[in-house]
Amino acid sequence: MNELLLVLPPLIFALGGVVLLMVDLAIPRERKSLTAGMAAVVSAAAALCAILQWGLAGSGFQGMISVDGVALALDALVGVIGVMTIGLSLRYNALRGILRGEFFVLMLFSLSGMALIGHAANLLTIFLAIELLSIPLYVLSGIARPRLDSEESAMKYFLLGAFASGFLVFGMALVYGATGQLSLTGIARTLITSTSVPLLVVGAALMLVGLGFKVAAAPFHMWTPDVYQGAPTTVTAFMSTATKAAGFVALLRVFGVALGDLANVWQPAFAALSALTMMIGNLGALTQINLKRMLAYSSIAHAGYLLMGLAAGGVSGVRGVVFYLPAYAAASLAAFAAMTAAHNGEEDQSISAYAGLSRTRPGWALVMAVAMLSLLGIPPTAGFVGKYMLFQSAIDVGLVPLAVIGVLTSVVSGYYYLRVIVTMYFEAPPEGVAVTKGNRLSLHWVTGAIAAAASIVLGILPAPLINAVTAGVTSIR
C-alpha cells in the first residue's frame, strides 16, 4: 500500500482512464463534454496530488520505480497540461466532430505514461512508460479520421515511432548486455567497473536516437512538421508540450542518472545534437507559411535549447531544463489556443489568415502575441528567464560556442515569431470577417488567457518556481 503512494499521480491517470472508459458508455453522444469534464477532474487531481506529495522521496516495487522532486514536477506539469488541453478540446473538437469519449480516455492513458517516466527507476519501466505515452498519441493523431491529413499524420507518427522504439529497446538491450543490470542505479554502480565500454557506448547512442525522436531533436525530427500539421490542433498542442517534457525527463533519467559517469562520452554528443537542432529548427521555421508547421519547427528549435541544458549538465543545467519545460508549455499552449480560436468552421492554418486579428479578435491577438514573445524569449516573459538559465548553464561549463549558437539562432527566430505579430497587428483583416469587440467569456478563452498569463507571471516572478525546481533537481536519486 505504501509503495502505491510512490506512484500515486500516474496511478490516478491510469485508474481514471480505466474508470472513465466504462462511465463513458453511459454518456450519450451529444453530451461527451461530461466525459471531458471528468477527465479534466482526474487530470487536476493527479496534478494536485503531486503538489501535495512535494518533498516525498523513495523507491519501491523491487526498485522498479522511485519518486523525487523531478518526478513530482513532471506529474504536476503534465496534469496541468492535460487540464488545459481538455479546456481547449471542448470547442475545437466539437467543431471538428471529434468530441468523442475515447479522445479523453486515450489522453489519460498517455498522461499516465508521461507521468510514469518521471517515476521510472528501471529501463523496463522506462520503456513501457514511453510506449504507454506513445501508443495513445498515435491514435489521437488519427482520431479525425477519415480526414486524410489526420490519417497521414497518424500513419507517419506510428511507423517512425515504432522504428524509434526499436532503436531504444535495442540500445537498452546492449546496455543490459554490458552491465548485466536493468535498474538505473544498478547500471550507474557497475558502470565504473564495466569492461565492455564499446558496447555501452553503442547502447547509449541507440537510446539517444530513440529518445531524440520522442523530443523531436534533429536529425530525428523529420516527422515533426507533418505529424503536427495533420493531427487535430488540440492533439498537437498536447504532443508538443507534454510529450516533450516527458521525453526530456526520460533523457535525464537514462543519461543523467544511469549513465552519469559516462558523461564525458555523451555530453559532446548532446552538445552537437543541440547545435544541430537549434539551427535546423530555427532555419526551417523561417520559410514556413503554415502557422502549424512553423510552430512545429519552433518546437524542434526549443528541443535544441533544452538539449543545451542537458549538455551542460549539473544542477544549473538540469534546473534550466526543468524550468524551461513549463515556460515553453505555457507559451506553446497559448499559441495553439489562439490558433484554434481564430476560426469558427474549417481552420485555415496559413499565417496570412491571421491578418488583422488585432481588430477582429483583439483578445486572441494579444494571447498569440504574448506566446510569440515568450517563445522568442523577450523579457519579461517566461521564455526569456528559461533561455537565460539554459545559456548561462552552458557558459558556466565552458560550452561558450553552444551558447553563442543559441543566441544567434534566437535572433534568427525573431523574424518568424515577429512576422506573426506584424501580420496580426499591422495588416488589414480579410474581407467579410466579422469584428468582435472583446471576447465572450468562454472556457476556451479562459484557458488561452491563463496560458498567456502564466507566460508573463513566470517571467516577472520566476523565483518561486526556480526555487521549487532547484529543490526538485537536487533531490534526484
Add this chain to the structure above:
Amino acid sequence: MQAEFIVFLAVALVAIGAAIGMALSRHALYAAMFLVLNFACVAVMYLLLNAPFLAVAQVTVYTGAIMVLFVFVIMLLGAEKLPAQETRPEMRWQRPLAIGLGAFLLLQVGLALALPGMRAAPEPIDASPLAIGMKLFTTYLFPFEVASVLLLAAMVGAVTLTRKD
C-alpha cells in the same frame, strides 16, 4: 544424453528442411505452413535446452497467433501465388547480396565457436514456468501491470480507429 542427441538431430534436420521448403515454395500458403513446421521444431529445441516456458510461448505466440495472422493476410490479399516470371530484372542484385551476407553470417558463427571462452556453459538457471511466474509477480510485478494498461490502451485505440459511427 544419447536419446537427446538423436531427438536433436531429427528435429534439426526437419527444421532445416522446413526452412528450405519455405524459401523454395512458390505458393505463399505452403511457405507459411513450412514456416509453422520450422517454428514447431524450434520449440522442441527450446524444450531440449531446458526452457519449457519459452517452448510453450514459441508455440502459442509464433506458431499459433502470428502464423494465423500471416495466413489470414495472405488469404485476404489473395496473394497465394507468385507471378510466373522467375526474377524481376531490378532485383538481380538481391541474390549475390544474399549469398554474400549468408557467407558472412556463417563466418561469424564459425568464429564465435572457435574463439576461446565462447563455448563456456552458461550458469544453469531455473527457467521453469513456475520460476518465471514467480519473477513476473514479484520482481517484475509493476512492469507487468504497466504492460496490461498499455495493452488496454492499444485495444481502445484500435477500436477507436476502426469503429464506424
